[in-house]
Amino acid sequence: MLNIKKYLLVLMLCCLAIPAxxxxxxxxxxxxxxxxxxxxxxxxxxxxxxxxxxxxxxxxxxxxxxxxxxxxxxxxxxxxxxxxxxxxxxxxxxxxxxxxxxxxxxxxxxxxxxxxxxxxxxxxxxxxxxxxxxxxxxxSPGAFSVTDISIREMKNGTIVRIGTNTAFRKEHCRVWQGGSQYLYFSIYGATADMNHLTRSYSEGVIREIVPVMAKDMLQFNVKLRMKIDGMDYYIDPETQDIIISLRHSYQKETTALDENSIKNRWLIDTIVIDPGHGGKKSPGAIGPDGTLEKDITLDVSRRLGKLLESKLGVKVVYTRDKDIFVPLWQRPKIANEAGGKLFVSIHCNSSESSRAYGTETFLLSPKSTEQSIAIAAAENKVIELEDDKERYEKMLSPEQYILSTMAQSVYMKESEVLAQAVETKFGSRLGTHTRGVKQASFIVLIGPAMPAILTEIGFISNWKELSNLKKDSYRQEIAYSLYLAISDFKENYEREIKE
Ligand SMILES: [Zn+2]
Structure with missing residues (x-):
C-alpha cells in the first residue's frame, strides 16, 4: 500500500514537471x-x-x-x-x-x-x-558539405570544381541559365561556410560566384561575362567533387557573316563515314568462320557513301577507304578537318554467347563511368596496339573526359535523334532484333565536333547474322536503312534551321 502511494506521488511530480x-x-x-x-x-x-x-x-x-x-x-x-x-x-x-x-x-x-x-x-x-x-x-561542428570552389580556364571552356566531403548524387543538383548573364547551380541538402565561399574574379568567363543558403539547399549564383554555348556537370567518382563544365569560345562571331551564310554553315553538306577497324593491326571482331569485321564495315560504308552522294548530293568523307590502319584519335580529326556535319562510325558486334544478335546504336556517354567504358571496351581495345597509349588513358580519366567530351555534348540531342532514327529503320527493314539506342565511352565518338553515332550492325559471332552479313543484298539493305535514317535526320534538322 505504501509503495503504491509512493509511486503515485512520483507520478504526480513527473506530471507537474512536464510543463516546466x-x-x-x-x-x-x-x-x-x-x-x-x-x-x-x-x-x-x-x-x-x-x-x-x-x-x-x-x-x-x-x-x-x-x-x-x-x-x-x-x-x-x-x-x-x-x-x-x-x-x-x-x-x-x-x-x-x-x-x-x-x-x-x-x-x-x-x-x-x-x-x-x-x-x-x-x-x-x-x-x-x-x-x-x-x-x-x-x-556537430565544422561539417560543411561543400568546402571550396575552384575554377580552371581552358581553351574551349571553363571548369568549375565544387569541393565536397559528401557523396552528392547528380539528382541532388540542378543547373539552369537565367538569360545570357546568369547561371544558377543548386545542390539540395548542401551546406557551406558562406563567408569563405564568396568569390569574384577579374578574368575569364565567370565574373562572380555568390553562394546563397536557402531553406534546404545551397545555391550558387554565377554571373557570367559572356554567353556560353553549353554546359554540363557530373560528380567526380573519385573525389565526390561536383564538376561543372561551361563550353564557350573566346572568339566572337565575325559580324561580317550575314544570317544566310551562318545558316549555311549548319547545313548537312558533308557526312563523315568511319568504317570500323582496318589494316593488319585491327581486324576487329572475327567470326567463327574467319570473317573479319573490318571487311564488312568497309563494304557497308562504301555502299552507304554511294547512296548519300547520289541521292542526297552531299560530300562524303571516309576516315579510311581501303584496308589500312587508322588510329582512333585520328578519325575524329579527319572528320573535323573535313568540315563534317555528321559522323557515322560503322561496326559489327561480337559476344561470347553465340546466341546474341541484333543491332544497337550508340552515342557518347556524358560520363566516363566504369560501366560506360566497359560497354565500349571491345571497340576501344585497339588502343593497346597503338603507339600513343597515354593519349587515351588521359582522355578517359574523369576530368579530362569531360573536357574532351565538351564539344560532343553540345550535339548530344542530335546524336540521340539520329541514333534513334537508325535503330528504327534497322528494326523495320532488316528483320532482325533492335537492341536500341545506348550510351558508352567510345573514344572515336569523343572528338567529332558534330552529331556522332556508332552503330553495331549485327553480331558477327552469331551464325545466322553472320550469314546475313556475308550477303551483298543484306549489306545493301543495311546501307539503305542508314541512308534513310540520315536522310530523314537531315531533312528535319535543316528545316529547323531554316525556320
Ligand atoms: Zn568494331
Missing part, C-alpha cells in the same frame, strides 16, 4: 555528451529561446552591453552579435538578417527556436537537424 521541461530547447554536442537545456519561453504563439543561456552552455559569452542590450558571444571560433529589438545580427562582422526582431525577456535576449536553428546552420553547425526526433538538436 517543455519550456526549454535541448541541444547535445556530438560524441555522446549529455543534452543541455536552454531556457525558452512562449511568445506570440511560438517557442523563443534564450541566446544568453545558449552561448553560456555551448559557447562563450563575451560582453553584454546592458545599456543597448547587445550580446557578444563566440561559438566554434566565430563571433556572434545580437541586438535587442533588432532583426539584424552579425557573424564575424558580417551582417545577417532575421525575419523577426530579437526580444529582451527574463533571461537576456530571446530568439524564435526555428530562427536560431537557421542561424546555426548558416555558420557554425551546418549539419544541425531542423527537426530533432529524440527531443534535442545535435550539434
Amino acid at each position: 521541461f517543455a519550456q526549454v530547447v535541448s541541444f547535445r554536442l556530438t560524441g555522446g555528451a549529455e543534452a543541455q537545456h536552454v531556457f525558452a519561453s512562449e511568445l506570440y504563439g511560438a517557442k523563443w529561446m534564450s541566446l544568453n543561456h545558449f552561448f553560456k552552455l555551448f559557447g562563450e559569452i563575451g560582453e553584454i552591453d546592458t545599456r543597448t542590450w547587445t550580446l557578444t558571444a563566440t561559438l566554434s571560433g566565430k563571433e556572434y552579435k545580437f541586438y535587442a529589438n533588432s532583426a539584424f545580427y552579425q557573424i564575424n562582422g558580417k551582417w545577417h538578417h532575421l525575419p523577426t526582431t530579437v526580444e529582451r525577456l527574463s533571461y537576456g535576449l530571446y530568439i524564435p527556436e526555428a530562427e536560431f536553428i537557421r542561424v546555426l546552420k548558416l555558420d557554425a553547425f551546418p549539419d544541425v537537424l531542423s527537426d530533432p526526433s529524440d527531443g534535442h538538436y545535435i550539434l
